[in-house]
Amino acid sequence: MSLSEANREALIKAAFEARAFSYSPYSKFRVGAALLAADGSIIKGANIENASYGGTICAERTAIVKAASEGKRSFAGLAVVTDVSSTISPCGMCRQVLREFCALDMPILLVPSDYPKPDNPDFDSGKTASGGVGKMTKGGVKATTMGELLPDSFGPEHLELPRGS
Ligand SMILES: O=c1ccn([C@H]2C[C@H](O)[C@@H](CO)O2)c(=O)[nH]1
Ligand SMILES: [Zn+2]
DSSP states (O other): OOOOHHHHHHHHHHHHHHHTTOBOTTTOOOOEEEEEETTSOEEEEEOBOOTTSTTOBOHHHHHHHHHHTTTOOOEEEEEEEOSSSSOOOOOHHHHHHHHTTSOTTOEEEEEOTTOSOOOOGGGGSOOBOTTSSSEEEGGGEEEEEHHHHSTTOOOGGGGGSOOOO
């Protein structure tokens, strides 16, 4: 699976738009996520914090729960942007929640807050990002996939397996 250039740009723009609605008075760390659904629509989500702290919901889960609860359960890509210029990866809990609905080869774009970063030989090299999964791509975007972020994962298909007695 791969994203067209137009879809990639639309998804990145939507992630920035989503970030504007972050409710993050405690961490002051805004996050925006945008999911491209199989029907071509884009669903946005922001992190929504809570005075209890533990009730906080990340941007990625906001987006996927918004989508799934409106009947969209098949996706072609995800983009995530935060307030920092290094690329930030979804937390463990979000990876598992995304895994429920996203194919292992679904592209995930991790976008720096200063996107597009100026040209740099590494940014279009397709090199593996240092110290982790994914490839560096145009504008400083780290491109990875669901399966790279959550290898050897547990998913809905495993509940269909025959059970031992
Ligand atoms: O991938 C991430 C990482 C963090 N956060 C949120 C949760 C919390 O509101 C704030 C700080 O952890 O950032 C996200 O939304 N997505
Ligand atoms: Zn998360």
